[in-house]
Amino acid sequence: MIYLFLAEGFEETEAIVPLDIIRRAELEIKTVGVTGKTMKGAHGIPVTADIELKDASFENLKMxxxxxxxxxTLNLEKSEIVQYFIDFCAQHDKWIAAICAAPSILGHMGLLDKKRFTCFPGYESQAENGTYTAAGVEQDGKIITAAGAGVALQFGFKIVEVLLGKERADAIVAAMQCKNSK
Structure with missing residues (x-):
C-alpha cells in the first residue's frame, strides 16, 4: 500500500499528477485526508481523500x-500521526517520497542527513546536514525528493521505477506521450 497524504493547502499538481501515474501503474495507493475527508489545495481546488487519517494503517505499507x-507542508508536519508514519517508514526501510517544500519535513527530522536531496529553492537550508543537488528529482536510498510542481511527472515516474522497475516506468512514459520527461 502507498499512502499519499493530503492536508489543507497542498499543492494540487504535486499530489494529483503522481497519483495518476501510480494508478496507471496499477499500484495500490490511497489518498489520506490529514485535515479532514475533503480539503482545498493551495489553489482552492477541493479534493476528497480516499480515507481519513484515522483509517490509515501500517499493514502492507510500502511507501x-x-x-x-x-x-x-506545515499542516502535514504538525500532524503527529503523519510524523509517526514518517518515523515508521524510516525505521522499517520503507520508501518516503517528498516534493517541493515537503522535503523540509524530512530535514527537520534528520532523515536527509548525509543524503543527496532536492526541494523547492529556498528550503534547502532545512536539511543542514544533507547535500542539496538542485536536481529535478533525486533519490538517495529509500528517499525520493523532487523540486516542485514542474517535475511532478518525473517524480511520479521515479516512484513507479523504484517500485516496479525502469521498464514499467518507461512504458507509462511512452503511453502518456511524455517523450522528454525522464
Whole structure:
C-alpha cells in the first residue's frame, strides 16, 4: 500500500499528477485526508481523500508520499500521526517520497542527513546536514525528493521505477506521450 497524504493547502499538481501515474501503474495507493475527508489545495481546488487519517494503517505499507504547497507542508508536519508514519517508514526501510517544500519535513527530522536531496529553492537550508543537488528529482536510498510542481511527472515516474522497475516506468512514459520527461 502507498499512502499519499493530503492536508489543507497542498499543492494540487504535486499530489494529483503522481497519483495518476501510480494508478496507471496499477499500484495500490490511497489518498489520506490529514485535515479532514475533503480539503482545498493551495489553489482552492477541493479534493476528497480516499480515507481519513484515522483509517490509515501500517499493514502492507510500502511507501508514503508528501506533496508540498503552503500551508499544506506545515499542516502535514504538525500532524503527529503523519510524523509517526514518517518515523515508521524510516525505521522499517520503507520508501518516503517528498516534493517541493515537503522535503523540509524530512530535514527537520534528520532523515536527509548525509543524503543527496532536492526541494523547492529556498528550503534547502532545512536539511543542514544533507547535500542539496538542485536536481529535478533525486533519490538517495529509500528517499525520493523532487523540486516542485514542474517535475511532478518525473517524480511520479521515479516512484513507479523504484517500485516496479525502469521498464514499467518507461512504458507509462511512452503511453502518456511524455517523450522528454525522464
Amino acid at each position: 508514503i508520499i508528501l506533496p508540498g504547497g503552503m500551508p499544506g
